[in-house]
Amino acid sequence: MARSKSGDDPSAKERILAAAEKLFAESGFDATPTSRIAEAARVPKGLVHYYFRRKSDLLTALVKRLPDQFIEPANVVVPGDVAASLRGLVAELDARLSDSRLLSHLLWREADTHKDVREALQARFQTIVHQVKAVIIAAGAGSIALADVDSAAGLFALAVSYRHSVARHPEDPPMMDREVEFIADALTLGAGAKT
Amino acid sequence: MARSKSGDDPSAKERILAAAEKLFAESGFDATPTSRIAEAARVPKGLVHYYFRRKSDLLTALVKRLPDQFIEPANVVVPGDVAASLRGLVAELDARLSDSRLLSHLLWREADTHKDVREALQARFQTIVHQVKAVIIAAGAGSIALADVDSAAGLFALAVSYRHSVARHPEDPPMMDREVEFIADALTLGAGAKT
Amino acid sequence: MARSKSGDDPSAKERILAAAEKLFAESGFDATPTSRIAEAARVPKGLVHYYFRRKSDLLTALVKRLPDQFIEPANVVVPGDVAASLRGLVAELDARLSDSRLLSHLLWREADTHKDVREALQARFQTIVHQVKAVIIAAGAGSIALADVDSAAGLFALAVSYRHSVARHPEDPPMMDREVEFIADALTLGAGAKT
Amino acid sequence: MARSKSGDDPSAKERILAAAEKLFAESGFDATPTSRIAEAARVPKGLVHYYFRRKSDLLTALVKRLPDQFIEPANVVVPGDVAASLRGLVAELDARLSDSRLLSHLLWREADTHKDVREALQARFQTIVHQVKAVIIAAGAGSIALADVDSAAGLFALAVSYRHSVARHPEDPPMMDREVEFIADALTLGAGAKT
DNA sequence: AATGAATGAGACTTCATTCAT
DNA sequence: AATGAATGAAGTCTCATTCAT
Incomplete structure (x- = not known):
């Protein structure tokens, strides 16, 4: 039950970030309500704010996911x-x-x-x-x-x-x-x- | 003060456009309420919507003001x-x-x-x-x-x-x-x- | 010049009433802005309020136009x-x-x-x-x-x-x-x- | 007062519908602001739109409450x-x-x-x-x-x-x-x- | 007499955020 | 840990009405 929604699904937090990235890119940050992110990530609305207290935290988290560019x-x-x-x-x-x-x-x-x-x-x-x-x-x-x-x-x-x-x-x-x-x-x- | 609204002041419409340009550039389109534009242009809130029915019309009008680039x-x-x-x-x-x-x-x-x-x-x-x-x-x-x-x-x-x-x-x-x-x-x- | 817009057109006032009747019936009283009435009557917006100080005066005037029903x-x-x-x-x-x-x-x-x-x-x-x-x-x-x-x-x-x-x-x-x-x-x- | 929102009070949603029915009937749909409905139902303004996204949804919901007329x-x-x-x-x-x-x-x-x-x-x-x-x-x-x-x-x-x-x-x-x-x-x- | 620019109140609506559970 | 009902601030936009000309 502790992992009832998992299986091989990415974690809820991961799904939220992915949804945010997609929706922000499509419609812009301001034009994307957190509710739509929750919907796209198939999580309850409350969870988005549980993981990311402010909406802008989503952006910050997204920045941290920027892949490193260091190339040999x-x-x-x-x-x-x-x-x-x-x-x-x-x-x-x-x-x-x-x-x-x-x-x-x-x-x-x-x-x-x-x-x-x-x-x-x-x-x-x-x-x-x-x-x-x-x-x-x-x-x-x-x-x-x-x-x-x-x-x-x-x-x-x-x-x-x-x-x-x-x-x-x-x-x-x-x-x-x-x-x-x-x-x-x-x-x-x-x-x-x-x- | 007696001629605050006349004389060599740009027209109200012009002031609105100038204020919009400045504020949009500073804070972005979405983050700039029309009320702040009105305030910056020193016109009542209603006048902004009188000249520009929708907020996005401000952007359209601003685009039309792009100087021509045709150079000899x-x-x-x-x-x-x-x-x-x-x-x-x-x-x-x-x-x-x-x-x-x-x-x-x-x-x-x-x-x-x-x-x-x-x-x-x-x-x-x-x-x-x-x-x-x-x-x-x-x-x-x-x-x-x-x-x-x-x-x-x-x-x-x-x-x-x-x-x-x-x-x-x-x-x-x-x-x-x-x-x-x-x-x-x-x-x-x-x-x-x-x- | 006094009757510059006339000819055999109904008077401006008459046109306003006719437009109001049509538009009120189509969309309802509240949903019909006086500006649309002016437009439909081909008169400047100011004239509507010049003849009918309050919007509801249009309704009152319309009532008075109810044809008499007295039949022999x-x-x-x-x-x-x-x-x-x-x-x-x-x-x-x-x-x-x-x-x-x-x-x-x-x-x-x-x-x-x-x-x-x-x-x-x-x-x-x-x-x-x-x-x-x-x-x-x-x-x-x-x-x-x-x-x-x-x-x-x-x-x-x-x-x-x-x-x-x-x-x-x-x-x-x-x-x-x-x-x-x-x-x-x-x-x-x-x-x-x-x- | 401690139980003002609980007990035998109808639910907030119910109170909103009842208030809307009463006020719409009294003053008409257009003439009744949602704010007055909220006030009459003793709920914050936001809650009205939480339950009924658009004002017209109130009407739709009211229609659904029409009692069945099927009589034996x-x-x-x-x-x-x-x-x-x-x-x-x-x-x-x-x-x-x-x-x-x-x-x-x-x-x-x-x-x-x-x-x-x-x-x-x-x-x-x-x-x-x-x-x-x-x-x-x-x-x-x-x-x-x-x-x-x-x-x-x-x-x-x-x-x-x-x-x-x-x-x-x-x-x-x-x-x-x-x-x-x-x-x-x-x-x-x-x-x-x-x- | 006629006009249309100007005004501001207020409506609907959206939404981030909080909170009790 | 998780949820979703609840909140209220704020925004856009509409419009009747006024007023200077």
């Missing part, structure tokens, strides 16, 4: 081939972030109103920038101008973030593999080297 | 110098968009929930992409690979949009002139030409 | 034939009341809330009863029991009122010629005579 | 005496409907605006017509013309409905036993038989 650069670096390395990094980030696409987008939207969320997103952005730089340097050592690395990593992180967080509507400008190629090539050719 | 490419193109041309374009767009920074940011956030807003932003994005392409082609004719223009224009527009729409918190990664330079150089050097 | 019994009485006389009376009332069907129904509905209206309807009902009695007596003199006249006239007036005021939905039980026939026959045959 | 014809039929049978039926209906006089009247008034209500009233009317016919046929078998039964039942049902639904003001024409007698006699005497 070694796994994607193809020494001497920046383009291939970046392609590998894109694939790796995609795989790792695709699970949390809804979540990323939702956080992006609520970042303004919730400090928690904003900080989490900023940290995530910085993490990506650092990883990109590490990969570029590891792959391009000797063949690229270091002066370009910051610019390229910034653009790259921007593109990836945009693709995973902001651009969610089918009509949005797709974030495009050719641009990534463009950056890689530019680096290799030493664009900006003269700067 | 001729004004910024420096023939033969892509970097200078893009720098000119950035300056031009900055000047034109800086007035509506709050507005852009607010719209970006509400794009998910309001179709009007989403469409306006998408149109605006496309406009910028087209202008960038026109400038690049005009400035770089003969010296750049046309195959790169789309990639470069996409990245550039993305950067500009991001800078004007998303990055608003002082802690956000600043949108960076060096990246623009990087793109220009890459184009000139023919990055991606081999694709 | 002589016109419908067929001496010696009660059935024919009642049939004539029905036709006469129908002709006279059909113009005001909307109005009757509307008044019926609002009778509870507006004393004016209630009194007008009661007066109208009494008028009809009296007329029915007069017709029956004139037509049936000698051949019917006077004791029945009140009962018959009451039923008859009830049927007519119902038909003109309450039963407006197509699905409502139609008010039925056979019943009128039934009453006439009953009178002639002396139903209730033994009472 | 056997209980009122006096074989061979139509008049007595109809008198019995009137008494029976009166006893059964008198509790819901306010309710009936209120529903009648709102029938135009609320489809639910209209349908309920129409069904109720048909039920009464059928019962009247059954009683007449059972009581008058052999002694009345079947051709008259429909007319008579229609008139009778009309009178009863009117009496229970419309005529509520003391000044309204009373609904009158003599009319019922009149109908019974007419049936027995074969009024309309020649039709």
